[in-house]
Amino acid sequence: MRKFLLVAAASLALATAASAQTVKVSVTAIVEHPALDAVRDGVRDGLEEAGYRQGENLEFAYESAQGNPATAAQIAREFVGDAPDVIVPISTPSAQAVAAATRDIPVVFSAVTDPLAAGLVESIEAPGGNVTGVSDLTPIAEHVALIRELVPSVESIGFVYNPGEANSVALLEHFRNAAEEEGLSVVEAAANKSADVQAAARSLVGKADAMYVPTDNTVVSALEALVAVAEENDLPLISGDTDSVERGTLASIGFDYYALGKQTAEVVVRVLKGEEPGAIPVTFAAGTDLVVNRNAAEAMGVTLPDEMVQRASKVIE
Amino acid sequence: MSAIAFWGAVELGLIYGFVALGVYLAFRVLDFPDLTVDGSFPLGAAVAAVAITAGWDPWLACVLAAIGGALCGLVTAFLNVRFGILNLLASILTMIALFSVNLRIMGRPNMAVLNRETVITPFYDLGLADHLVRPAVLAVLVLATVLLLARFLGSDFGLATRAAGANPRMARANGVDVGRQIYFGMGLSNALTGLGGALFAQIAGFADVTSGVGTIVVGLAAVIVGETLFRSRAMLVALLSVVVGSVVYRVAVQLALSADFLFLKASDLNLVTAVLVTLALILPKLRARRRAVQ
Structure with a gap:
């Protein structure tokens, strides 16, 4: 009760100060x-x-x-x-x-x-x-940190995108800077149309320790092909948008407007x-929503840290 | 409405005055319903934005934008004159093609012209308040354009253009090359629109591929409001009234934005514009019918 009174008094004081x-x-x-x-x-x-x-x-x-x-x-x-x-x-x-x-x-x-x-x-x-x-702008640095947290041994990250999308090209630039700050290298995999996405993903097998898909319209529209490659080769796949996590990527951090x-x-x-x-x-934009997918983690050979699951605003089973 | 808002409306009205003059040339003088302007306006903005960010002189950027606009008009005229495609359809084809062209020109959907040297910036130092400098400079530009246009439309060549629009068969019988007049008129009309787009980019601070949407309706509204305000057959007065119509239209829009005038919100603008133009189109017909009944 006393706490409540204190808070009430404080907010009143604040309100009167502002209403001056x-x-x-x-x-x-x-x-x-x-x-x-x-x-x-x-x-x-x-x-x-x-x-x-x-x-x-x-x-x-x-x-x-x-x-x-x-x-x-x-x-x-x-x-x-x-x-x-x-x-x-x-x-x-x-x-x-x-x-x-x-x-x-x-x-x-x-x-x-x-x-x-x-x-x-x-x-x-x-x-x-x-x-x-x-x-x-998508919280890219937080995505890089998320990849590092999920795959502690990561050295290089594959970036699957369509070079024809201006937005994705800009995101690649930001992603590369953020990765370099963490001492990670970035391997590009270009897909000019959704039919090329699978091949682009396969080209990363053996060259990258994790895959990242930005908010790229072309790649996201063929996300299932990417997920299949990720699961087949135990290549953890992290997405730039949280909606894609429900479609089978491992995790993402998003923000709401x-x-x-x-x-x-x-x-x-x-x-x-x-x-x-x-x-x-x-x-x-500060990343506020962490979304993780337990099934995807299992299929991609990743153990989700308990702490991360607790922190997540949504866990897909 | 504050003074800044009022002069802001005048300023936009003067910019769209160029569009209105172009629309007047196409619709009234040539009798060519031309939707190309929805593409040539953002094209002018795009060309000017690219030229200015490349460090070119803003006046040169305006000239390039006008040339670009003229080319758009020529394409529409070519489709119509050479291949006999219906004028309205020809202009729609050019308009949709220009959306892609504009994206190519800028390489992205939006380009900033903020804090760059524009045709207006040298005049900021003359001692007038910023919000007055812009309409003043634009008024001079529009007036000069109106005078030149009136002069042109009164010349032999201009009279032939008007004849080609008013009665193509008669014009042809009198030795006027109607096709050539359409090429010329459409080029001029869209050059004016492109110039308007270039000035818009410089004053609004950006060029955006979506900025062409509804240009034709705004231009038509200006023409019709102007014609309703001043009924005159004199070319100079007709051209001036079109510019005044454009300014009046913008001030009306500003009125709708300021205060909750008549419960209007910015989101009602499109409906209000459509109603205004429809009314202005119907009124003369109703008046004529009443006269016929009497």
């Missing part, structure tokens, strides 16, 4: 879409947890551009004219439109995969200017408390 003035946060997304809507809800709920309540001390505006970049540009100008405390654009085109429309209102973007290529920030560590935010929204809200709160956006490094 009303802050305005304007959110826009390029289109209404389950993932992007989840980010928006995450931002709103994250702000509420920090003591910014809609209708009390928070004005929360939201507009969707309905898939139209010209409307996105117009919403950006509308928001700049309103001069809120922070603008939160969700998705790359919305973020670019907002960044182009203002050079002084703080901007905290969310769900932008590559903020550097999008021209939003000068560097990840020190964005500079009035823009910072959260990227929704609602959590990404909350992560974005943390940055928004820092800006509201007076930090310069340009001095806050861009953060990446």
Whole structure:
């Protein structure tokens, strides 16, 4: 009871401190879409947890551009004219439109995969200017760590992808950097179409100690072929998305967009408390959901550490 | 609506004024229902983005974008004139092909032009507020274009273009090469649209393959709103009214975005646009019928 009172008193104090003035946060997304809507809800709920309540001390505006970049540009100008405390654009085109429309209102973007290529920030560590935010790049470093945890003797990892997919090429680059930091080497296996996936996987047998499949549309569509090769040759297969674990890969770490929204809200709160956006490094989506597949582990000759099974948010039997 | 939002709407309206002029040329002058603009607008944006990120002069980027747009129009005209493919269908074919072409040009679906030297940046130092500089520069560009177009459409060659659209059989009888006029008009129309796309990329900060969606409807809305506001047969006034129509359309959209005007949300825009254009199309017919009854 006493603890409860303490918490209540603390949150009251926090709420009154925050309600000293009303802050305005304007959110826009390029289109209404389950993932992007989840980010928006995450931002709103994250702000509420920090003591910014809609209708009390928070004005929360939201507009969707309905898939139209010209409307996105117009919403950006509308928001700049309103001069809120922070603008939160969700998705790359919305973020670019907002960044182009203002050079002084703080901007905290969310769900932008590559903020550097999008021209939003000068560097990840020190964005500079009035823009910072959260990227929704797959948590690749955490995937490399996961592989190491599952296959402690790993030295080289096979990367199965379609070189025709720009996203996968970018992911390969990130994966290679993350693996090199761990002292691991990467072996590429290219499949230009789903019919080539099996052959690409076979080419890794004997050359790699584990296989990784990124969020590559071509390879993921032929995932079963990959799983078959992995099981036949005791080659542990880890995927970049958690949905694939149900289809037979060993494990993955994913994030959900609602959590990404909350992560974005943390940055928004820092800006509201007076930090310069340009001095806050861009953060990446934190892996929140670990999913493991017990059957796949058995078929690929891997023993799942008990600790990992307990940590997992979902275990597929 | 804040001043920044208002001038932002004017600015976009002026950019789409180029599209509206192109659509006016195709639809009204040539009587050619042309959907190519949905592809030539993002093509202009893509070409400008690639040129500017390669470090080329932004004005040169605009010229290249206009040339690219013109080529798109020529393809549609070629399909129509040379092979007799129905004009609407020819333009749809070009439009869908351009989606792939635009992806090729940029090598990815989205390209940033943020923080680059654009046609506007040199004017930021003149002392005007940023949100006024952009519409001011664009207004000068649009006005110059309108004057040149009016001049052209009043010339012998321009009169032949108008004749080819108004009554191709009569024009042919008077020695006008109708096919050549269609090539020229379609090229010019899409060059203007490509130029609009190039300016959009520079002002919005990015080129995106999806930015062409609905360009034709926005252009048509501008033409029709303009024609409803000013009824004039004088070419210069007609061209100006099209640009004004484009600005009025954008301000109306901004109004729908600001405040919960008439319970409208941004997501209702497409419906509102369709209703507006339909109304503007039906009203003259209803008026004519009433006149006939009397």
